[in-house]
């Protein structure tokens with residue numbers, strides 16, 4: 001598996017660390033929100049779609065430019081469809097997609 | 101036919117050409133009391149115990165490929181019961197006891213070999229952790245011995261004791277641990293279950309569920325619709341895929357684990373040796389090959405194959421602790437898909453869907469669990485209540501905060 | 517408390533053995549050298565301030581910040597791309613390079629700086645077989661068409677993070693590569709470099725007073 005870092009180019013996958021599915025969004029909920037909020041957090045922390053096919057996931061180029069990346073990759077073939085910078089990577093743009 | 105010295109002698113007279121088949125190849129019936137999805141060790145053991153211990157005989161095991169084509173035939177065959185936390189300790193010890201009588205129970209040579217397993221330690225902190233683990237085992241009646249470097253040297257003189265980073269200080273030994281022949285376990289359970297009338301149906305992939313008023317009434321398969329009173333899932337790495345057909349999301353991720361076998365060499369390694377600090381473990385098969393492995397590749401996968409960085413890492417770990425294996429050639433390598441749960445511990449429970457039962461989350465350690473998993477899951481399917489040894493393996497434990505996390509890693513499955 | 521002055525020394529003090537090692541008597545296939553005294557500052561652009569950083573760099577170093585995967589050469593300082601919107605200001609002539617204070621003033625408000633002069637170890641690999649030796653340890657493609665003079669990469673060699681770039685070819689037309697390694701890992705990587713080069717014959721040299 002080689003991963004095309006948008007900053008460094010194609011590199012051996014050994015330079016990268018995997019975090020996981022990029023889809024779950026941390027619930028934006030008050031701390032004492034009761035069981036409804038607990039359910040949301042249970043879902044966020046423990047449940048996974050665990051897709052067989054194309055997924056969006058976080059990779060970290062720790063053995064290279066140290067950028068967080070979002071890759072679209074097939075879990076059945078290991079083929080990468082795209083690799084882009086995660087929100088916040090790089091300083092060229094004042095704000096990036098997905099940032100608040 | 102009962103296998104014995106006499107059946108062997110009889111077969112020898114015809115140069116072993118007339119052995120009958122060990123289990124039937126039936127066409128699926130239209131309805132079964134229990135349908136088990138997955139013809140790995142766990143699915144077949146479940147069918148066997150359902151028939152033998154709980155008197156249910158109208159059972160089918162549906163396997164999408166051939167039995168044992170999943171993790172049951174891909175693992176590195178280690179059996180042990182060196183767990184520490186309540187829930188795991190007694191469950192795996194039950195499994196060990198079942199291993200110890202498996203060959204008699206099944207009338208099948210599963211080559212259970214209690215050659216001992218040694219987990220090496222390299223620092224005072226690691227020794228303390230192993231002492232704690234060993235003590236937890238012993239107060240639960242499980243054998244464990246903390247050995248120092250001198251004692252380890254007597255058993256494993258060929259290790260690198262003076263590695264600057266990982267000097268060997270000693271190891272935690274479980275003498276009753278060891279290995280078993282993984283394919284034989286699959287075949288032994290298949291044959292024994294078949295004798296009770298269980299239908300083992302291969303090349304039969306489950307593609308959906310049939311439901312009436314919410315309750316599961318059957319499965320859709322590549323060989324047609326099959327009605328079922330109850331359905332048990334034992335599909336290991338495919339758990340999320342099959343659960344999704346019933347609209348369920350699980351606390352599970354699928355990850356690839358690789359295994360390696362070297363060319364055959366003379367008997368060298370007496371038992372199982374794990375070098376956890378260096379992501380490497382090894383044993384030697386009866387044919388002489390060194391069977392070894394290490395960590396997960398680390399990314400979600402259903403591809404049953406891994407990548408080069410982990411091969412390099414595993415071989416580096418091997419070279420660090422056993423430098424002479426650098427002279428041995430690697431013969432084979434493969435990968436299997438692990439059902440990694442969020443706390444590294446299995447799940448045996450009913451699901452929120454009426455009539456659907458789950459056996460999953462075995463991570464990289466479910467081979468040793470095969471007999472106990474079969475018994476506990478059979479109990480649940482037959483009685484609709486958890487077996488004494490499965491009480492803690494509930495699906496809702498994550499919601500309740502009752503995780504069983506041996507490694508203390510938290511909900512990051514690729515680190516368990 | 518008495519004043520204490522840390523005396524800096526090369527992290528390769530023990531590992532580096534000057535002279536000729538390995539195969540053959542003819543010209544060495546690989547030359548390995550190490551400069552112990554360097555000036556090195558990591559410059560990280562703040563969000564949206566790229567234009568200011570470019571201007572300041574041009575004025576101070578006589579060079580624009582490097583494009584991605586490139587170096588740019590100023591009067592005494594080489595600017596080495598080290599990731600998105602960041603570069604290293606590197607010099608083997610620490611006395612003549614702009615001081616850290618001067619750099620802090622020049623980039624005030626537009627970039628964050630970190631002095632790494634004692635944090636990294638410089639190793640230069642050159643010669644006709646330099647690429648063969650490197651091929652054993654890096655997964656980078658160092659072919660001329662992919663990694664020509666002026667190329668830079670942040671990568672891992674033997675699980676160790678390095679900044680790596682290619683300088684102008686030497687007098688005989690052989691490639692010259694430079695690696696910056698964390699000082700505490702440099703001893704290990706140095707041994708790896710030497711051992712990977714032995715079969716080609718390797719000439720080892722130390723440059724600088726700190727050694």
Ligand SMILES: Cc1cc2nc3c(=O)[nH]c(=O)nc-3n(C[C@H](O)[C@H](O)[C@H](O)COP(=O)(O)OP(=O)(O)OC[C@H]3O[C@@H](n4cnc5c(N)ncnc54)[C@H](O)[C@@H]3O)c2cc1C
Nearest residue numbers: 138140141142164170171172175176178306436466467468
């Ligand atoms: C490389 C490797 C090394 C390992 N080493 C060890 C070890 O040393 N010790 C240990 O204890 N454990 C080990 N394990 C883990 C162990 O192998 C597994 O936890 C265990 O085998 C899982 O249970 P099983 O045998 O039932 O799984 P499997 O054999 O994977 O059975 C699941 C079956 O379900 C079938 N299936 C999937 N989807 C469908 C469908 N839709 N319809 C029909 N059938 C379906 C699959 O084809 C498969 O045959 C290892 C695993 C691997 C991969």
Ligand SMILES: [Zn+2]
Nearest residue numbers: 005008061065
């Ligand atoms: Zn990168």
